[in-house]
Structures are given as structure tokens and as C-alpha cells.
Amino acid sequence: MKKLLLLFLFGLSSVFAQTDKFQKIDSLLNFLYTNNKFMGSLSILEKDKIVFSKAYGLAELSSGKKLNPATKLKIGSITKTFTATMIMQLVDEKKLSLDTKLSQFYPKVANADKITIAMLLHHRTGIPDFLNDDPTVAQYIYIENKKADLLKRIEGYTSAFEPDSQFKYSNSNYNLLGYILEDITKKSYAENLHTRIVKKLGLKNTLLPLKIEPTQNEGYSFTFNGNTWEQTPEWHNSLAFAAGAIASTSDDLNLFLSGLFNGKLVSPAALEQMKTMRDNYGKGLIIAPFDKRKFYGHTGGIENFRAAAGYNMEEKTGFAIVVNGDNFNRNEIMIGVLSLFYGNDYQFPDVKGFTVSETLRTKYVGTYSSKSLPIKITIAENNGALTAQATGQSSFPLTAKSETEFVFDTAGIQMIFGDQKMVLKQGGMEFEFTKE
Template identity: 45%
Template sequence: MNKLIKATALLLLSAITLQAQTFDAAKMDSLLQTLNRHDKAMGSVAIGQKGQNVYTRAYGYADAEAKIPATPQTRYRIGSISKMFTATMIFQLIEKKKLSLATTLDKFYPAVPHAAQITIADLLQHRSGIHNFTDADDYAAYHTQPKTHDEIVALIVKGGSDFTPNEKAAYSNANYVLLGYIIEQLYKQSYAEVLQTQVAKKAGLANTYYGGKINTQAQEARSYHYTDNTLTPETETDMSIPGGAGAIVSTPSDLIRFIRALFTGRLVSPGNLELMKTVKDQYGMGMFQIPFHDRVSFGHSGGIDGFSSMLAYFPKEEVSIAYCTNALNYNMNDALIGMLSIYFGMPYTLPEFNTLVLKPEELDKYTGTYASTQLPLKITITKDVNVLFAQATGQSAFALTATGPDQFGFDQAGIQLSFDPPNNKMTLKQSGQTYLFTKEP
């Protein structure tokens, strides 16, 4: 582990203010600097309007061990944002009459349960019922090792089906891994090659490609998680596994260029774009709807190992934003709300990260198991020396930060816990919802 330098400089390579949209760039800088200085995030941001980059910043490290600073040219694993690229390539195949939304999976992978009932549309919109193989108990044991297509398909077949196709929607990486394999079969090329010819070259993406082993000498970032004031390296998923579901590497500037090309008809037809945007049970075909006050955007989030990312496009305003991080100890949604509030000139107060250092004996009054009539889970509070931990039923434990008297938080998930020790009560706040818990005897 390496100490995180608190004074890591914010690197500024470009800041262009267009007449179409002026905003407080200094306040945006302050938000990003605050997140970095308080060990909440490091990474890169790009904002575009009408096809022009209007704001680009990078902060923190691309490689903390080697002290290589991040720049706007640093390349990040973008995780599930890759699904937008895969969906784009599928619709291109549809336009070439090589495929249709009604084509069934048994034409390619008949061994998958219910393959004859699962359509390309079901795969695109997460309505196949195919179990998400990355949720399996053994995934952590093999995700760093290379796998062949046949091995991954066998894992997907083994995982079975969670529900009847098109009965409902449930997110599954298996859908897009299979779509990636179908792209390869129909083009008779690797996914990496098709990505370059059908998307990257058409959209002018110089820093977007199928990832391999991380190479910091090629301006690729490593990922980390925060442990107190240190950055701890994350494991590295072998990119033979996520495929069309999450194997792409890119930069924020390339991502906003991609989504602009998608929404301006350079990659798929307007009619097919409308199909991609059509949301059913929260899912479009390769994208989500992302509301922001009275504005509506479309895009996708991504997460793989310690990388987190977000890409969104506001069609009416012609504004795009991409945020890629290789260490995040803050709620992604809260970070994006802050950036968009500043960009659109809305009231926004920069976050303050006031923390308290408590003695071990001061934490004893909070420990125990809490139950709620509002949620079907329990939360167990434990301590390790002078750090309090929370663990919900069936989930991993996470460290809490003391923010005030009887107040604790977990910024990465936007969780706030307020304790009332005399009455054995605890209040949980998350995503605008409030839940009351009572400590069990």
C-alpha cells in the first residue's frame, strides 16, 4: 500500500467555455479537488456540448505505486458502459439484415436454457431470464484467469434460468457476453476488430479498444480502493471474461464523442436509436434513462474491479458527460449530481467531509444487531479498534465514517446512519428514503 499524497495536483489540459453554455469551471474544479483531497475519488471527467469538449480534467493517479499522475489521456476500464457499444454493433447488424430483434438465441447457442424463446430483443433489454454468471459463488475464484468462449458459455448454461423469457427484466452480464459472441460469429472477426471498424473509426475514437492486461506505460490506469489514507490495489479481471458486457477501455473524451456520434445518427439509424432509448421495466436496449430534475438523459454506468464510470447524454441540450474513476469512496450518483448542478448553473453546495476520531470505548454503545419493520433485513454493527462497521443481511461489511455526534456515513453508497443509543434506535437514510431500526436485545 502506498500513501495517498493529499496535495495531488489537479491536472488541467483543456477548459473551453462555449457561448452556448457558460458555467462556473472554478467551482467544478473545487468539487473534483475536494473529492480527491479527502480520499473520495480520483479519475477523469469530460463534458461536451454540441460536439465540442467544454471541460476536461483529470486528478489523482493513474498508477499510485509508480506515482504516475492521471491526465485526460489516461485510459480506464469502463465496465458495463461497454454494453452501449455492444448494443450499437447489434443494431448495425440488424441494419445490415444479418439479424433481427426477433431472432432467437437457439440459432447460436441452443444449449442455453429456453434458448428457443429468448430473442435478441430480450438479450438487449435484460429480459432473457439467463442467470447473471458473475453473481455465482465461484466467480471470484476464477475471474482473474483467462477463459475461452466455450468455457464461458458452459458457465452460462450451468447457471440456468431465473425466470421465463420476457416475463420481466433482471440485469445479467450473460446477455451481453452472448451478444458479443454473436457479433463475432456474424462478422467472422474478433469483437476487438469489429469494435474498431464499426464504432471507433466511424466515431473518431483514438483511445477506445478491447482491453487486455493493464499496461500503465500505454497510459492505462490501475484501480484501487481506499483504506484509511492509503490506496490499496484491486485485483485485475482477465478481459477474456467480460467480453461484450464489460471489456472495453476508453477515456472520458472518447466516451462523450461516442455517445454524441450515436445520438446524431453516425452509428445507427434514428429509428433504431429510438428502440435503444425505449425503456421497459427500467431498461432500454443498451442504455438507461437518467433523469436530472426536469432534464432527461440517456446512458449507462460501469463498474469492474475498482473502476467506476458513468456516461450520459442530454438530447435536448446536446450535452454529454463522462466520468471515469479508478478509485471511488463516494456515491457516484452524488458526484454526478454535483457536476451537473454546477454545469447547468443550479444551486449546489460543495460537500464537506468533517470526520471525527473516536476512542474504541466510545463505539460500544452503537454495536449490536438492528431490525426494521420497513425492510426485510437486519444490520449488524461491529467495531474493530476505533472503526465502526455495518453489515446487512447477506452483504459484505463496510467501514463507517464518524461525521458528528451519533452520526456515521458510508459515502460510496450514499448511506447515513443516525444512532439514538438511549432508546436503542438507529435511522438509515439512503437515496432520499428513511428507515427506522431497533436494536435487538
């Protein structure tokens, strides 16, 4: 009887420990949500089963509709993992080869006779990115981008480098892969997504939407203006297409990666190809390390949606987050979640910031220019807090860390103010601005 009692107590302690870590994760996300740092959903997979699934915040502003775990949100470039999976299915079906040249489909693209399907998957083509390298892209974000029109723009680009000589991330590569998928199958990308992945895995909330439909439990993204959340204008989904237009849930992302890594979508040989890294990028996959663990997955961002999903093969554990209220660094959120899940030491972040006097805030307000960058940054005051706005971009709130240091954690931006000057730090780079 004593032995049975001990086993029973051991079982209870294990359950309580599991509950405790999930309660801590829930507390962290509630803490960020109530401090206007985060809205979105998180899902955790253990031994290929969903063990945590919660949503926080709004799906639509006008109606005040709340998010729930089944609310479909855009996942941005995690779409590329879906696209790569379907391309590898065509390879398995011998309808396509990794050595097939782009010229077989789109010979007018620069260096098409040298670019292979494998190079497109690995971002090693030299094809400029229609989103980040094309200065005219602003005029196309909110209108329909028909295949013929976007192809014509891509065909007009000059190659950035010799194919396969280096890595450079380009959304153009994956839109071309999406077009090739359609050409070979004679079906739309959306149809292929449904039959090749969604139906096979029994996913409930993954699709390529034409536009956000709140009545279909689909949510918008939001920007925090320093005082309140504002609904972010929606892009036309035809622009992001096979590079970033899928909408899904954190649960479905976990189930997708679980299905992919457990042989439900591609052959073992194809999966090994996808996992093979070149310049830290596989075929639609990246590796995210945590401690000694290795998670295969991808990240994404579109409008003000941010997403990340990763799967650990050894533990059969997965984490997926889809953010639709982006006001805190997505990676920092995931570090907090993973730390609490694995029992590491972790302190909740300081989100309140440092109180700066009105005199100093007023002193920093103004427009700043730099000899090193072709942009100006306008610092303004809004309800006792500072905001920053770069030329041609939306404004964003600044959190004070001291009387002179302000940050925007979402983008890893640090601003240090001095006498009529401001130093901008981001991504290991540093630029000096002078107040006009």
C-alpha cells in the first residue's frame, strides 16, 4: 500500500509541476498583454500533442472581437516552409527535380538558365527581392498583383550576384516557386495547400485568404501608438503570395511541423534535403537553438503580424507563436516562454520604463538627420511619452531606460540623446543624427 501511495504522490507532483510551468507561461503572456506589449496566440506541443493553447487580445477593433486559439492570423514567411514542402512533394512525385532550371518555366528572369529549383529554395539566386529591394513597391502593397504583372517586375530586375555564389534572402524566389507549383499541377496555390497539406494533416484553420474576414474568425494586426492600439491596414494578399500570405493558428503551425518531421508529408530523403543548411538556411527551414536543443522551423512578419514556429525532433516538442499586436521583441517573448517551460531562471521584463521629466522630453522633440543615412527621424511627444517616425514609415513608441536612453524593443532599436544630437543603434550598427 505504501508503494502505491508513493507512486500516486509522484504522479501528482509531476502533474502539478506541468501545471505550474504552464501557469507561469500564461502569466508572462498576460503580463505582456495587460502592459500593451503583446497580442496573439501561443501553442506548445509535447510528444506531438498540443498541451498549451491560449490567445490574448483583439481580432478586430471596431467590434471589439477577441482572439481565440482558432482565430486565423497571417504567418508571413512561415509560408515559405509550406511552399518548400509542396515543392519537395513534387520532387518526390518526380514531377520536378532540384536541378531543374528556372529557364524551363520563366526564361526571361536574369540568369534563369543558371538558377535551379534548389537555389530558389536556398535563396542563392541573385534575384532581387520585390519587397525590400524594389523602391517602387509602396505603390503595389494595397492593390492586386496579378501573376503577369509581378513576373514582369521580377523579370526586369538586374541580378545582384552570380547564382549560387552567395545567400541573400529574397521573397521573389518563393513567389516564383509558388508559380511553378501552379504551372506543374494546373491548380491554384490555395488548392494545392488544401489537398497537399491541410487535408492530409487534418488542419482546421490554415488557408490562403483573399482578404481578412472577421466573420470567418480571422483577425487583423495592430500597432500601438504609445497610448492605444490601432488596426493596421491590410496588404493585398496577392503580393506576398507563396512567400508570405498564408493565415493559420499557432496550433496548426505546431501540427504542420509535427506532420512534416514525422513523415506525413514528404519522404525521409526529401526531409533531409529540407534540413540541409547552406549559409544557415535550408529548403524553407532555419534552425533556432535554445540551450543545447535545436528547433527546425521558420519566422515570419507581414503588416504588424509576427510569427515563429519550431520543432525539436529528439523531444518531439514544438512551440508556435503568432503575434498580431507587435510591441515587444518576438524573440524575447519566445526566450521567456522556453525558459519557463524548461525550468530555467527567468525574470519578467521591465516594461514600465524609466520616468523622464517633461523638460527633457521637450528637449528631445524635433527632427534629426544623419550624414550616414538618407532618412530623417522625427521625435514627438504623445501623452507624456516619446514616439519616433522615420521618413516614409509609421511612428513607433519609445520606452525610456534612463534620462538619455530610449528603446523600441520590437525592432531592436536604441536611441541615445545628447545635446542637439541622437545616436541610433540597431543590429550592431551605429549612426549619429543631428537635430535640425
